[in-house]
Structure formats: structure tokens, C-alpha cells
Amino acid sequence: MIKTVSQTPGCDGCPMQSLYPTNNFVSPQRPNNPACDLNRLVIAEAPGEKESKEGQPLRGPAGEEFNSLLKSADIPRDGLTVINCLNCQPHKNFFPTDPKARTYISKEQAQIAVDHCIKHHVDPVIRERDWARVDLLGVKALRLVAKIKKGGISKWCGRSVDIERAGLAPVKGMPLYHPSYLLRPWGQSKRPVTVIHLKSGLGQLPQFGN
Ligand code: SF4
Structure with a gap:
């Protein structure tokens, strides 16, 4: 059953919970069973309408594009x-x-909400095991998870970056274009390189980002 953010303890104290208490909480998608677990974490941006309705990340048009990229990469x-x-x-x-x-939240409250969400919902997943690889889809994940402040995805895509974890060894991440960007007319030319980056091993990456 899908919970609302007001039914999700990790959301307590977040300004977005106060503003939109009946919003659905979108839980992480987990591997279907241990046998198919790739030990690979994908971090996207935020749920859209379909994700919110189904309580699952990366559905809807961006999710379908992501699935298509995965299929091309044989993942x-x-x-x-x-x-x-x-x-x-x-x-x-x-x-x-x-x-x-x-129009709906102040700059200060917005930063508090995003920091709260990363701290209570994203960091615990990053820390739960030594991921073989973390795919960072789009500039939000680049900034908020890898903490890279300068340069956009076109600079960083396909590069191996460290994701720091206090008290634990860092894990390796790879920034990639967000599937919703690839759906736009000006993003379609980045599709082939994104498939290559999805397939590439973290240690053997071609540098397409510059
Ligand atoms: S932004 Fe994150 S922490 Fe805040 S209510 Fe939404 S899901 Fe919960």
C-alpha cells in the first residue's frame, strides 16, 4: 500500500510534508529477488504524476525512456x-x-526540504551497502548526492566520481543525462553516448563529457 508523506516517519519535520501532507511517498524500487540483484543504485530527480500515483520511481515517459536505454545497454x-x-x-x-x-515554497524552506529528503531517505540507501556503482541521473543528483557544485551534466557525464559517506568508504558514482532530457529534441543526440556510459565499467570509461 502506498503511504502519504504524513504517514512516513522520515518525512516528519520536512516543510514539504507540512505543505502537501496528502502527497504520496515514493519508495525505492528494489531488485525483484536476490538472484538478479546487480548491486547497482540509480538516483533520479523527483517523481512525476505517474510515479506518485504508483508509488514507484522512474515510471511515466522518463521511466519508459530509461527502460529503453537499459534495454539498449542490456541491463x-x-x-x-x-x-x-x-x-x-x-x-x-x-x-x-x-x-x-x-510560487509555493520559499528558497530557505526549499533547501531545508531537499536537505531533509536527502538525509532521511537517500543517504540511508547510499549507506546500506557498498554499491558496485551508483548512476546519478541529471544535475540534481550530481549536486545533491555527489556534491559537485561546478559544471553541468555535459561536463561530468560518463566520469567516475566519488560519493562520500561519513564513517564509510566512498562509493563510485557516474553522472548521466536524465532520461527526461534525452526525450527533448535537443537531448536525443546524447542518447547513444548515454547507452555507452550505462554499459561502461567505472574503471574503463571513455570521456565523452568535455
Ligand atoms: S520532500 Fe522528501 S522528506 Fe519531504 S515530504 Fe517529500 S518525501 Fe518526505
């Missing part, structure tokens, strides 16, 4: 763990820290 989605940086659908799909979101 079974059932073997992945998938989560978003933000785990409830933001109002009008405006990520809280984006300027457009000032």
Missing part, C-alpha cells in the same frame, strides 16, 4: 535499486530549489 531493470533525490511529487513538477518553485 535488466529488475536487478537495480532506484530512488529519487526527492521522494514526493513537487507541486507542478517544480523541484523545490528551482526558481519556478518560489
